[in-house]
Structure formats: structure tokens, C-alpha cells
Amino acid sequence: MIQIANLGKSYDDLKRHLVLQGLNLTVNDGEFLGIMGASGSGKSTFLRIVGGLETYSAGKVSVFGQDLQTMKESEREQYRKNVISFVFQDYNLLSGLTVKENIILPYTMMEKDEKKIEQDYTVIAKLLGIDEFENRYPEEVSGGEQQRAAIARAVIKKSKILLADEPTGSLDVGTGRKVLEMFRKINADYKVTVIMVTHDVLSASFCNRVVFLRDGQFVKMLNKIGSQENFYRSIQEEMGKMDEIF
Numbered sequence: 001m002i003q004i005a006n007l008g009k010s011y012d013d014l015k016r017h018l019v020l021q022g023l024n025l026t027v028n029d030g031e032f033l034g035i036m037g038a039s040g041s042g043k044s045t046f047l048r049i050v051g052g053l054e055t056y057s058a059g060k061v062s063v064f065g066q067d068l069q070t071m072k073e074s075e076r077e078q079y080r081k082n083v084i085s086f087v088f089q090d091y092n093l094l095s096g097l098t099v100k101e102n103i104i105l106p107y108t109m110m111e112k113d114e115k116k117i118e119q120d121y122t123v124i125a126k127l128l129g130i131d132e133f134e135n136r137y138p139e140e141v142s143g144g145e146q147q148r149a150a151i152a153r154a155v156i157k158k159s160k161i162l163l164a165d166e167p168t169g170s171l172d173v174g175t176g177r178k179v180l181e182m183f184r185k186i187n188a189d190y191k192v193t194v195i196m197v198t199h200d201v202l203s204a205s206f207c208n209r210v211v212f213l214r215d216g217q218f219v220k221m222l223n224k225i226g227s228q229e230n231f232y233r234s235i236q237e238e239m240g241k242m243d244e245i246f
């Protein structure tokens with residue numbers, strides 16, 4: 001369970017500008033949560049805090065009962081390695097490794113069975129069509145291909161929490177849908193908690209709950225009730241209202 005109480009974040013020491021303020025949220029294990037909001041509203045900052053990549057200025061974030069701010073650096077490293085998978089907005093692939101090496105590297109550090117690594121890799125590479133460019137380096141593939149590699153790298157780790165920052169932003173509708181269905185599957189089958197930032201209503205409709213960030217505050221929360229189509233319409237309607245504010 002992720003518990004967030006009165007979370008505040010400022011990037012300047014004097015705390016003149018609060019990027020996040022007074023955020024309260026509980027994310028239960030196995031939830032598929034969407035985060036929407038305009039550019040600059042604090043979505044990536046929020047994900048980075050939950051992922052243990054960023055400190056915060058006020059409030060408390062605890063994950064599985066562990067307070068992130070009071071963790072020692074070594075504990076934080078373990079937390080990032082063992083609990084969290086991250087799909088970064090800018091993909092964060094290592095330039096000296098091929099696409100395939102990038103994907104399996106974090107997994108190789110956790111799983112000793114090479115055959116299993118290869119098997120898991122083959123399944124996910126095929127599903128996302130990565131096998132065609134797996135031996136190329138990140139700079140030799142397109143943005144969407146890098147994004148697929150970043151997704152594969154995060155998913156193959158099978159961590160308890162998957163944080164995905166605009167994971168379908170550079171993908172065509174068909175590939176994006178495959179990714180979302182894969183998220184839904186790992187969420188349902190392995191009870192992985194997924195928190196996904198998205199600008200896209202269709203992507204958000206795959207979630208069970210969507211929160212809207214505006215100027216660093218949660219201004220609205222929608223729960224999925226009924227079908228995905230219904231949820232899609234509710235999110236779209238909410239976005240329409242938000243337009244007047246943004």
C-alpha cells in the first residue's frame with residue numbers, strides 16, 4: 001500500500017514555489033491508477049517521489065509501511081531495485097548497451113536462471129515487436145522503439161510497483177493498446193500496482209481510478225464504474241470541464 005499524506009514539494013531551498021502541495025492519496029495493492037493533468041502540473045515529480053528518486057519538502061510518503069524520507073541511501077537503493085519499476089518519460093536507456101541488453105540488465109541482476117531470462121525476454125520482445133531491432137543501440141532506433149524497450153525493461157522486472165510516465169506517448173494506437181493490455185494483465189494476474197501518467201483519455205480508461213492534478217494539487221478523482229466505455233466517457237467529460245480551468 002502506498003500512503004501519501006500532505007505531500008509537498010519545492011525544487012528551491014526557500015520553498016517559494018510549491019510544485020506539489022497538500023497531496024493526500026492512498027493507493028491499494030494491485031490498483032491500476034491513472035494520473036492526468038496539464039504539462040507542468042507535477043505528474044513526473046509525483047512519480048519520481050513515489051519511486052524514491054526525489055526527496056520531498058513536506059508531508060509523508062510511505063510504501064508498504066516504510067517511510068521514504070527516513071530511508072538510508074542504501075535502503076533507498078534497495079527499494080528502487082527491488083520494489084519499483086520505472087518507465088521514464090525520456091526512456092533512460094543506456095547508450096552503451098543494445099536494446100536487448102538494456103531490457104534484460106536489471107532482470108539479470110535479480111534472476112540467476114539464464115534460461116528463464118531468455119524465455120521471459122522472448123515473450124515480451126515478441127509481444128512488443130522488439131525482436132526486430134534488439135541488437136541495435138538506443139541511438140539507432142526510433143523514439144517509439146526506445147519507448148517499447150523502456151516498457152519491456154520495466155515490465156520484465158516484475159516489481160510490486162510499476163510507475164509509468166506517459167508510456168504510450170510515442171506509440172501508434174495499436175502498439176499503445178498492446179502496452180495497456182499488458183499493464184492490465186500484469187496488474188490483474190500478478191497484482192502489480194500500476195501508476196500511469198497519461199494525457200490520453202483512451203489510455204486512462206484502462207485504469208481503475210484516475211486522479212487529476214492541477215497546479216500541484218489533486219482536484220478530482222474518478223473511479224471506474226461499469227464498462228471501460230463508460231469510464232472513457234466520464235474521463236472525457238471531466239477533461240472537458242478541466243479545459244475551462246487549464
Ligand SMILES: Nc1ncnc2c1ncn2[C@@H]1O[C@H](COP(=O)(O)OP(=O)(O)OP(=O)(O)O)[C@@H](O)[C@H]1O
Pocket residue numbers: 011019037038039040041042043044045046089
Ligand atoms: N529538477 C527541477 N528543478 C526545478 N524545477 C523543476 C525540476 N523538475 C521539474 N520542475 C518544475 O516543476 C513543475 C512540475 O514539473 P513536472 O515535470 O513534474 O511536470 P509534469 O506534470 O510531469 O509535466 P509534463 O506533462 O510536461 O511532463 C514544472 O513547473 C517544472 O518546470
Ligand SMILES: [Mg+2]
Pocket residue numbers: 043044045089165
Ligand atoms: Mg512529466
